[in-house]
Amino acid sequence: MTDISGDSTPGLEFAQAVLAAQPFSRLVGARVAAFGGGRAVLAIDVRDELRQQNGFLHGGVLAYAADNAITFAAGSTLGSGVLTGSVSVQYLRPAVGVTLRAEARVVHAGRRQAVCDCELIMVAEDGGELVCAIGRGTVLVVDGGAG
């Protein structure tokens, strides 16, 4: 198990390599800010291409971030042989700010699946943070187990 306290653990580098291998994550512009020990933090800098018609960050970006952060958090515990089973997002307020942080953690990991929670936090220009949505998901272990 890797630890999120260090910025250059193999775990973090591994997670960054997996994210870099996801073309859609590159299109969105996500990066792994922390990874390990049942936690994963993805960060996305807000740019015009990611907005909806009222100027807020599009809900689909939040849903993508929840889905991916949850899967990475589970992968930090279960290994890379995992599949996302489900993700749900509750939107709490319009997503305004300069950076989205999706902070996911494993709530419970069994042999067959992990249940993860995620906070979708908008960071303002002055560094202020506001939870604008919360997510929850399940991640399944594929046959052959962690890898």
Added chain:
Amino acid sequence: MTDISGDSTPGLEFAQAVLAAQPFSRLVGARVAAFGGGRAVLAIDVRDELRQQNGFLHGGVLAYAADNAITFAAGSTLGSGVLTGSVSVQYLRPAVGVTLRAEARVVHAGRRQAVCDCELIMVAEDGGELVCAIGRGTVLVVDGGAG
């Protein structure tokens, strides 16, 4: 209420204009294939930029499509003064094919919110279709009501 049977109803044109006003939907490459009467269908042609590391369509694209199709379906009944309250996606199988169709419909619409279901269907090159995920969401009426 507009009807989805015609391709050039005002309803469809209105929905297409809303989608075109969403920069993130343009980035993903979504289009409104049908709209009206409590239904909305979004279509996304698969391209390499939308994949994850194993070549499948990224789950985040499915989650975006469910979120947006559900909101459009509700908007066809409740009007444009709506906010997405929640969305959940159950992934059933890897998303393989040339086009994603997100087909959403209103299950129940009250004064305060609508509950919608969505099928996420991958269309293969030979036209074969397979449901690869199912979504469910709630859409809230904002003050001032339908617009």
Added chain:
Amino acid sequence: MTDISGDSTPGLEFAQAVLAAQPFSRLVGARVAAFGGGRAVLAIDVRDELRQQNGFLHGGVLAYAADNAITFAAGSTLGSGVLTGSVSVQYLRPAVGVTLRAEARVVHAGRRQAVCDCELIMVAEDGGELVCAIGRGTVLVVDGGAG
């Protein structure tokens, strides 16, 4: 796999025996109305003990019925070696009537889990039916598989 078309298939009798072995299902007064082929229908006759403070059937009865019907539907496909992983219920309208029918079906069954949907239908004295809530859940195969 058993078929729900017959009232006295071994499948139905087996499901009835499992339900009878659940003390809480006896307390609620549930019965298996149909079982087999990826479907299960539980029925509960409404009585005063099952109501909330406004005279409607308590939401907790609906949640119990969704949970159990979903697990039985999955069990009809996966066998009895299953565990309920999750259940969610969307309430659509107050539950009024003489009998609750929880009709669950498997949407997709894989090797590791099944995803099921459920309609919670209130039957009126004149036989009229109204969907008052919808449920969705996942059921996991336990080690050793179907039994």
Added chain:
Amino acid sequence: MTDISGDSTPGLEFAQAVLAAQPFSRLVGARVAAFGGGRAVLAIDVRDELRQQNGFLHGGVLAYAADNAITFAAGSTLGSGVLTGSVSVQYLRPAVGVTLRAEARVVHAGRRQAVCDCELIMVAEDGGELVCAIGRGTVLVVDGGAG
């Protein structure tokens, strides 16, 4: 708003009266252990009538408890004019112990709805506690608002 720190606040007494007016809550044997300030705790002493076929507390009891605790937590903030919109439960491990505590709290309350989380905790004979399921739900304000 009432505070949960005192055992005899009007808030707690009000919540206890509402629960006592729910016949199904009496049938299950639930009591309000704490109420106020966006939080509610329901407790249920385990007895044989509440079990499933393997001797564990029935999942339907957990689902009932999540549903009701979430609604009470929201009611402590929004007032009594509320309707449960949805509830979801993720089961983490078999529910073993002498008492179930359903601890719900408001995550976010807006004008139209509140989003609440809930932990379903089994208390063992020696006082040890274990989270055996987690719940999440939405509670809608009915017309006329809190009151």
